[in-house]
Amino acid sequence: MVGDLIRFNHERACFIGRRISMLKHVIEILRHTDPQFKAVESLISSRGVNEASILIIANSLISYQLSVKGEEYWVMFSHYFSDKGKSVGLNEFTSFMGLSGNTRLLDQKKRRLARFLSSSIVRELSDDGLKYCVDLLELNRQLSMLYGGDYSKTVVFAVKMYSYLCEASGVKPLTAGIKPPLDMRNALFLLSSCIVEGCGADTECVGKIMSGRHRNEAVNALLKVCECGGLNCIELDVFTWLVTGVLRDTGFNVYKSSRLIKERYGVEIPVDTLQEISLCVKS
Template sequence: MVVARVDSERVRAVASAISRAGVNGILRLEEVLDPQYDDMQRLAESVGRGPATVYALLVALSSYRLTMRGEEWWRCVSDMLGGRGTPKTVDEAVDNVIWFLSNCPGSLIGRDVKIRRVRKVGTYMRGVLEGLMSRPELVIEKPQDILSSVAASLGSKEERKTVAFSVKMAYYAARARGVMRPLAFDLPMPIDVRVACVTMTSGLVRGPRDYHELVRSPAEAQRAWRDVSLMSGVPTPHLDSLLWVVGWAPRDLDQAAAREEIRRTLSKVIPEAAEAIARELTYIPCPSGGGPRRH
């Protein structure tokens, strides 16, 4: 059995490249390049920032096994819930999310389970959701408290992907454009195939024959990104944003093309760091890439 291990030298190199952008650079990247952030801003403009924050948290908890791409899903959220008007109570907001899940084709798989999940959280977290309705900035001020409440309401671990994602999407709705306040807490990086591949192409983890092994056993990959976060000063939720925007390229393209795509994309927002990040994230080709994929 091949044992995965973190390459400390590569951690330092990747962290050094990302630190050139800094946390403010990554926050700018979210605003300019992450379509999920843009969708949450449009939703906030339609229904108000507080209700949009509650919507984002509840919908994110049901954002799994979707029958459409993530970008299409969040556009559907913004369009459909944005057209429902401003909810006056938490109960009305919960009912609107259930209406959305019942009508958006992206939630077809496991729809009943997703609706029960939203009802459960709406009941258990009523006080927290009421707080977010009136003061959405609470998710920026006390993200760990919100995270703990979501996890407790579901009887789940705080590091579960949908639990952490719900706090991040609520933060996207709560944070107005130009507000440079990061989510000041760290979570284990969710290691999906996209992140697993870029973990290997950046050389952060050695040993596995292909990135699928990191998906099955993510502990070393999570440790590597935690170390990158600590050294670069960029919290892991925001590192995940960076990888969401450019992390598809090493898996879908050959090494040279992926490097150029990342450099070109990041040059729009963080030109001071684009070349260094592109170089370090494509340090080696992605093992078992398997050809082009949609992203």
């Protein structure tokens, strides 16, 4: 089987991490121009930080198997819940999921929401929406315990989005120790940048490394990128989410991607860096 040949090249992961580390100033700009960050700012402005914190975490926990791009989904979410007449409850979320087309695995998502919305985390955030900014690892631990205690890409994504809320509120979050979310873009990043070896076509391999026995190896490879680049893994995810997203949308045309990144986010990524990230693209 092809899956049996999959290997993760940590030397290559270190090389890529060092290349990305030269763009830390760019990552800072990318974070603030990320449509998801802007969605967080909008919710804080309209709902206040306490309600916004609950809304943002809840939505993060169901942000998978979407029918639209993640950036578009979060813009829709912020527009919908910026209406103060919309309650922070399961029925309102169910209405939004129907409106936004987030209906795949709907019953599962409703159960995830119900568990979070009835948790002590929500009661604490209702009193202090910034409570976990000084301890994101504790938020990660508590959310993980709600859903079985294991690594979960949606949980670490929720922590990332909560860190956006902290920063947008003027509080620097403590991000050390947070693992990266192994979503489709990070899986594609591992493949396209040659960190994953011995796999088939990208469309086949993304699924293989996001689940099953290769998942932990993939997360460890991303951690190696962070370690060698001197990055926290939220910084890496800011970069991979936006840059890999553009590369994917252009068919990994590095010159077109460079122009689009400049237009969308106001930053320049060296073409040779984009080429390294795209070196092992397969059709």
